[in-house]
Amino acid sequence: MILDFLFPKEFDFFTLFEEQVNYAVQAAGKFKEIASTPGLIEESSYQAIQHFEHKGDDATHAVIDQLNKSFITPFDREDIHALTKELDNITDVINTMVGRIKVYKIPGGDKHLMEFSRVIEESVLAVAKAVKGMRVRKNGTKAVLEHCVEINRLENVGDAMRDAVLFELFESKSAIEIIKWKEIYQDAETVLDICEDVANVVESILVKQA
């Protein structure tokens, strides 16, 4: 229409955020499977994680491109930028961790890593709910904030898990095993940190809209 220029439509950024978070959810689910499957990681699982990471990158680039083209945005430009970057980070760090699992020949079946993978999946699912809840402006706020509280709680759970597991690791393993596992457990905890970063961005967006 000729007046489109005068009445630009607001682009639906939420669809892209939901796409990003869906890749994070799929990566977290696949990581849970990898952590619990005995033996070395299967090539198909490794490829699946890389696929989610690439698709997540594409979605991030789509957000940035759209941001550069849009005059009207659903919330502050810098917050859109921060949200899309942090969502991308979730899938990136899962990918980094799984890459290390492959290179270090970390076998599946470690009970600590399995526990981490369950907490990570819970946290990423809460991130997905928070992001999806942002569409529903009025009545959704309370539910979104509750998901953010849950994400913060799981980050604290992860901190305590990492401390306990490192404590045990230094008591019981050889130096080379310590080098490998320490990095993997810290990666796992970093995923939870990034989920918390997403929750912080979401909360800050809601505060500004209140």
Added chain:
Amino acid sequence: MILDFLFPKEFDFFTLFEEQVNYAVQAAGKFKEIASTPGLIEESSYQAIQHFEHKGDDATHAVIDQLNKSFITPFDREDIHALTKELDNITDVINTMVGRIKVYKIPGGDKHLMEFSRVIEESVLAVAKAVKGMRVRKNGTKAVLEHCVEINRLENVGDAMRDAVLFELFESKSAIEIIKWKEIYQDAETVLDICEDVANVVESILVKQA
């Protein structure tokens, strides 16, 4: 008053920055005590550091909340954001380092870590003076810049200390000890890096006001 809307008062951000930096000073002081006390870290010292970290977080959130509500700010919004984040980082990294000291069962009394703790306290005290000096706009600038120069000097001291201590570490310890101590010494040096980041933000604020 009915005209408050027309003449909004500038919020006193400096009080919050001073609160933040006071927690960093207290954390640095407690860390010096931890580093010099023989034996494993006492639970009360560990709790004290966590307390300063939590209080520092609260002060940071107060700054961000206030920033989102304020129309008038004493300097650029992005600089307020950067300053509060970096001040928070000081206490965060001290907390991370002390957490590792607990998990790795690092005993107090190591002469290198004691030396680091003294340099850290000096640097954080210089940060406190620089931040407190920012209130006094006109005549304070020169003094503030001198504190920033001192913070930069201490960061260089820390770099040299870390290099010397890592050099010695690799010559004299077992692999497991190297893994533990290397991380602790690098944390210590990171605290000094962050003090320098604060000094850079402060300098950049003063330059813009000149």
Added chain:
Amino acid sequence: MILDFLFPKEFDFFTLFEEQVNYAVQAAGKFKEIASTPGLIEESSYQAIQHFEHKGDDATHAVIDQLNKSFITPFDREDIHALTKELDNITDVINTMVGRIKVYKIPGGDKHLMEFSRVIEESVLAVAKAVKGMRVRKNGTKAVLEHCVEINRLENVGDAMRDAVLFELFESKSAIEIIKWKEIYQDAETVLDICEDVANVVESILVKQA
């Protein structure tokens, strides 16, 4: 001229970017020499890297100072800030890596590190071409984007190299050697990551100007 205030001249930021990238190119070249020279690193080579790092810092400060003074900029202020920071990062990380080579007594002549040093030099040279190409607005865009594609390709090459080399490292070396070399190889790969960060900033600037 009296009307200078009314018609401020645009400062030539490109000259400063080119200066920064030239220090990165020189640091990358010196690093290639260090990696291939048998025996411990020579003091003069170590000093040369530190010199490039200091000069790079000076150029970065000059960009930031100029940015704070300029009303007119060739592209978005935040992009100028990001570009200068990332260019500075290249030289910084090369300096950090070389510092570790000295402290860990890493001898020259390792075939993997030599291969990394060649890929790093290629990538930094592509960064230099991309940055220099940004001056030529109209016809240069295609060439600049081709350099960015090349930088991305080399980052992927580096990822694969790091994975292969870590895999081999864990199979063949003692724990202490693993600790040292792992960090050096990861530094080397980080240099390529930062070159990619520069390419991303450059691409985003070109997209906005299109």
